[in-house]
Amino acid sequence: MPHQANRREFLSRSGLALAGLSTSGLMSAQLPAAEETAPFHFLHLTDMHVQPELRATEGWRQCIAKVNSLSPRPDFIITGGDLIMDALAVDADRIEQQWSLFDTGMKELEIPAYHVVGNHDVGGWSSKGTLSRDDRYYGKRVFADRYGDGKTYRSFDHKGWHFILLDSIGQATDSPDYIGHIDEAQLDWLKRDLEATGKATPIVIVTHIPFYSAMHQMLSGPTKPIPPSALVTNVFEFRKLLQQHNVKLVLSGHGHVRERIELVGITHIQSGAVCGMWWKGPVFGDAEAFGVVTCHRDSFDYRFQDFDWNAKG
Numbered sequence: 001m002p003h004q005a006n007r008r009e010f011l012s013r014s015g016l017a018l019a020g021l022s023t024s025g026l027m028s029a030q031l032p033a034a035e036e037t038a039p040f041h042f043l044h045l046t047d048m049h050v051q052p053e054l055r056a057t058e059g060w061r062q063c064i065a066k067v068n069s070l071s072p073r074p075d076f077i078i079t080g081g082d083l084i085m086d087a088l089a090v091d092a093d094r095i096e097q098q099w100s101l102f103d104t105g106m107k108e109l110e111i112p113a114y115h116v117v118g119n120h121d122v123g124g125w126s127s128k129g130t131l132s133r134d135d136r137y138y139g140k141r142v143f144a145d146r147y148g149d150g151k152t153y154r155s156f157d158h159k160g161w162h163f164i165l166l167d168s169i170g171q172a173t174d175s176p177d178y179i180g181h182i183d184e185a186q187l188d189w190l191k192r193d194l195e196a197t198g199k200a201t202p203i204v205i206v207t208h209i210p211f212y213s214a215m216h217q218m219l220s221g222p223t224k225p226i227p228p229s230a231l232v233t234n235v236f237e238f239r240k241l242l243q244q245h246n247v248k249l250v251l252s253g254h255g256h257v258r259e260r261i262e263l264v265g266i267t268h269i270q271s272g273a274v275c276g277m278w279w280k281g282p283v284f285g286d287a288e289a290f291g292v293v294t295c296h297r298d299s300f301d302y303r304f305q306d307f308d309w310n311a312k313g
């Protein structure tokens with residue numbers, strides 16, 4: 001079989017030659033190392049609203065099972081807030097019950113998780129609230145201690161990307177109710193965090209309450225004022241700061257709708273809701289789902305992934 005032997009020899013030699021060529025080619029082109037250019041995936045799961053009713057905990061566990069089954073395996077999840085049905089206007093026992101049910105799903109998750117606070121995760125910030133200010137379930141303490149590494153906003157780096165997890169839940173000045181707001185201390189931190197990140201690193205920001213949304217215009221008409229609880233009320237003050245950096249993507253929840261806005265070089269995506277219409281079914285025909293984000297070297301892809309939930313049982 002001389003022909004085959006020669007062919008194998010040729011392939012072997014040419015393989016070596018190609019390997020040599022590619023090595024020198026890489027060096028001369030100064031391409032980054034393979035791990036920096038390999039895409040990675042993460043998930044954005046928002047608005048779980050876990051509660052004892054409407055089989056919500058079963059749905060949450062089914063969602064986690066879907067996450068665990070994905071291939072390729074995502075590097076981590078980011079939860080986008082409203083993790084539990086409501087802490088605003090219920091007592092401490094009810095709040096603890098909901099967090100315990102949320103934890104039953106989290107214990108089954110096989111990849112790391114980072115959590116963003118939503119309005120419904122905040123104890124007692126409502127005109128209908130019953131918690132006293134010194135109750136340990138009041139405000140954001142439980143979220144920060146259990147799910148935020150002691151904080152309600154923070155950032156981290158992953159494979160060449162920078163991730164900023166914001167606390168978009170402010171409190172009105174004339175009532176105990178929440179509004180969409182990034183407070184002064186957080187804005188100072190955000191400025192320093194962006195400066196330290198630099199101008200080139202691609203950035204993902206995750207906020208529970210969206211910066212922008214056209215949903216309200218669709219549902220209520222274009223001239224009706226948008227309530228301060230619907231959007232981050234002071235984004236106008238820091239929008240130029242974001243444009244000075246390589247912010248690629250702002251992920252949000254809160255509205256339970258799927259919405260994508262491309263605005264001045266930044267993509268804003270509302271990732272629907274894991275609970276759909278508060279565990280009563282799809283929202284505007286969109287199934288209960290979460291977002292799958294694939295990060296390339298300086299760009300991303302986004303898609304929705306449902307987890308085959310049937311609210312009717």
Ligand SMILES: [Zn+2]
Pocket residue numbers: 082118119120208253254255
């Ligand atoms: Zn919300």
